[in-house]
Amino acid sequence: MLNFTSTVRNFSLPALMAAAILVGSTGCKNGKDKQNTKDSTSKVDSASIAIPTGLGSPITYDPNKRYIFLAFDDGPQPPGTINCKSIFHEEGVKATFFLVGMHMFDPLRKRIVDSLNNSYPEFVTGNHSTSHGFRDHYASFYKNVDSAVNDVLKAQNDLNLKLKIARLPGMNTWASAGEIKGPNSSKNVAKALDSLGYTIIGWDIEWQFIKGSTPKQGAEQLAADVNKMLDGNGMPTYQQNAIVLLAHDRMFAKPQYADSLRKFISILKQDKRNVFETLDHYPTVQNRK
Numbered sequence: 001m002l003n004f005t006s007t008v009r010n011f012s013l014p015a016l017m018a019a020a021i022l023v024g025s026t027g028c029k030n031g032k033d034k035q036n037t038k039d040s041t042s043k044v045d046s047a048s049i050a051i052p053t054g055l056g057s058p059i060t061y062d063p064n065k066r067y068i069f070l071a072f073d074d075g076p077q078p079p080g081t082i083n084c085k086s087i088f089h090e091e092g093v094k095a096t097f098f099l100v101g102m103h104m105f106d107p108l109r110k111r112i113v114d115s116l117n118n119s120y121p122e123f124v125t126g127n128h129s130t131s132h133g134f135r136d137h138y139a140s141f142y143k144n145v146d147s148a149v150n151d152v153l154k155a156q157n158d159l160n161l162k163l164k165i166a167r168l169p170g171m172n173t174w175a176s177a178g179e180i181k182g183p184n185s186s187k188n189v190a191k192a193l194d195s196l197g198y199t200i201i202g203w204d205i206e207w208q209f210i211k212g213s214t215p216k217q218g219a220e221q222l223a224a225d226v227n228k229m230l231d232g233n234g235m236p237t238y239q240q241n242a243i244v245l246l247a248h249d250r251m252f253a254k255p256q257y258a259d260s261l262r263k264f265i266s267i268l269k270q271d272k273r274n275v276f277e278t279l280d281h282y283p284t285v286q287n288r289k
Ligand SMILES: [Zn+2]
Pocket: 073, 074, 128, 132, 169, 170
């Protein structure tokens, strides 16, 4: 089955290439508009582009920028998810939410998922399985490839997800177009999902937590680590000039930690080379044939 990017690519190549440049610059401008002014010019630009939906449309990378992909897991988990969504919106940054099917068990959570699904280009939603790997029983989850794949496919349907972007529960695994990297136990599941057109996204750095939901690193420390990696002075990232940050929505339920998330973003924004993007624009998603 064709993934969305190839569907778009087949649509009309010359028009698409022109549109891609527009979409790219619109995306960056959009974030700044939200931060500084209420100018709605970028929205008008987006609406005039003849792409069936903006999801999965290519962007052109600027080699002078560094791309930060905030990818928050395990939602919907209010109030954490609601806080994250508000903070990203107020700060004018894009982000990706990897959602869990079984966490959508009441009307409030369903509304959160609907709202996130309809927030493009600000937010993208991705698949984090139905059961979160049999409720964190990863060994048995990854041992049976068919049941694990079905668990992910069910979440795609239940959460009404548009894009085939997934993060495997409990595993820092990457997969795209036959290239798989990650723990051996997860590789067969990653391979099967990749062959179904899913891009699996791992992470380059994690905002870790203790006691289930308390952020471990402070905002300054984590922002310094992100900048260091983007400067090429830390662990190499999976894709050059791009960094994927993993965090969990629930870590930002309490006001003091929500403030910490806001501070983390504002420190990163001080470096004008830093651009926040959604994972539909990550290289391994964009480059799939
Ligand atoms: Zn998770």
